[in-house]
Amino acid sequence: MDNQPHADPRRRTRPAATEPLESTRRARHGWLNVVGVWLWLIAACSVTHAYESLRGPTELLHWDKEKAYPGYTLFAAHGTTYLVDMEGQVVNTWRMGTNPRLLDNGHILDATRDDPSGFQGFQQLDWDGKDVWRYTESREGYAPHHDWVRIHNKALNAPTTLYIANRSISHEQAISAGCDPRNGPYRGAQMDAVVEIDMDGNVVWEWWFFDHVVQDVDPTKANYVGDGKTIADYPGRINVNLPGRPLKRDWLHCNSLDYNAETGHTVINSVQGEFYVIDHDGTFVAGDSLASIAKAAGTGGDFLYRFGDPARYGQGNPPRILEDWTQATSGHKQMGGAHDVQWIRPGLPGAGHLMVFNNGQYLFDRTSQSSVLEINPFLGAGGNKMDTYVNPPDAGYESVRFSHDTHKPPRAISRQILWSYQSKSNQGFFSHIGAGCQRLPNGSTLVCSDTEGHLFEVTADGQVVWEYINPVTKTFGTVKVLGDALPMTNAVFRTYRYGSDHPALKSRDLTPKGTITDAFPKEPRPTRSNPRNRRKRPGAGRRTSARPWGSWRKETP
Secondary structure, eight states, rough: OOOOOOOOOTOSOOOOHHHHHHHHHHHHHHHOOOOHHHHHHHHHHHHSSEEEEEEOOOEEEEOTTTOOOOOEEEEEETTTEEEEOTTSEEEEEEESSSEEEEEETOEEEEEEESOOTTSSEEEEETTTTOOEEEOOSSSEEEEEEEEEEEETTTTTTEEEEEEEEEEEEOHHHHTTTOOGGGGGOOOSSEEEEEEEEEESOEEEEEEEEEGEEEEESSSTTTTTTTTTOOOGGTTTTTEOOTTTTTSTTTTSOEEEEEEEETTTTEEEEEEEEEEEEEEEEEOOOOOOHHHHHHHHSSSGGGGGGSSSSSSGTTTTTOOOOOOOOEEOHHHHHHHHOOOOEEEETTSTTTTEEEEEEEEOOOOSSOOOOEEEEEOOOOOOOOGGGSSSSHHHHHOEEEOOOOOGGGOOOOOEEEETTEEEOOSTTTOOOOOOOOOEEEEESOOOOEEEEGGGGGGEEEETTTTTEEEEEEOOOSSSOOOOOSSSSOOOOOOOOOOOOOOTSGGGTTTTTOOOOOOHHSSEEEEEEESSSOOOOOGSOOOOSSSEESSSSSEEOOOOO
């Protein structure tokens, strides 16, 4: 990987390697021509294609000390949170691990259950693992899941916690809101809410998708579009009668959220292919939680911006099978199964832009691939930067053709996407669930490919400068080599890197204590086939890795 080519950051497609070809054309006679061609083929095969492997090593695979951003990487695996240095040496652990966040005071905030898809509350441990704070959601009809974030609430001048929770909807509520009766009965239906609690566990603000729906089915019911209007006139609300997706349990399956302290806005991502920006600070009433909830339920709580699938609000084409059934189109849908939406933090390259891990599901691609997207929501038609959010269809699209080996037709890519990263070969990088990303101070991006436990840092021009495979498996304990045998998983839901100057690490003992496999081994779980010792079957699971990586960047106005 040390000699990986750099992709041209100004282009969406990787530039062709023309120099070796031209040199072979100049060598018109004899063995020089043959040697030139073979040298070019060898070079191309060695540095421009990803590889697929059924067995491979875990932990640190690659580290470019000159280009990688130095720091400490935090991730969780099967009930334990690890903080490792650039060599994969453990400097601290905590006995919980779902989707941990390292707070500025060196504490860890995480769910109380080792499963991001559902839990009852949160737990905060100090640096030494002591339990210092807990919260349990005890209200009937609320089901926390997937994501949360500790913020500083400016109106309260105090820390609070935002989290995602599914809220139950009765059949009667659904019908009154304008859900099509033909799709009922609506039993067990849910829509996500964002709940905010203070450190005493009091709810101080709440926002619910169900308060921001629109429908064009029944003019006698609430949320009707109105005479002469359509769903397309309401990009700030969600169609409660989405074609083919009637309201049901976990309807939106939101899996990530973030808060922008500069704008006071919150962003929530749905696995269905969209994320939504709402106004937190503008709907918050200090000292009056009921007034806050009421204000968030009003028009001031409608979406300020949404990105991903304009067909959902009648302003774009959906994915579909073409007349030639062997071909399909993604329409204007930009992402599917996405995770970890976030604002790039102040002071970092791309500050104020949105970034999201696009898992690449549900796009009708012949070959699904994951990618990381950087989005400027203020770009308008012609690439001009505006003072307010711009509806993505108004910014327009560009036709982009991706690498040849994925059998993809050209796709309509939003002009608001400034940078994207995906492997050039489809074997290199794909996570069908989970995953995350983080912009680093050096301009690189840290990527977590969940299902493969694959963590890597990639530069703006697509060069991998650090790569690590999680060695902690669900069934076989810690392994130095992953092989192809089920059942197992070494999944990592999300990862973060912190520089040595981060407040959480100040005056901490960061002495390397050994790698996970050497110093922190976990025993295999007993199974029916071998209840005593599963280590007799070392390594398991599918793993793929990549050597070269592709990227593209568009210049920001």
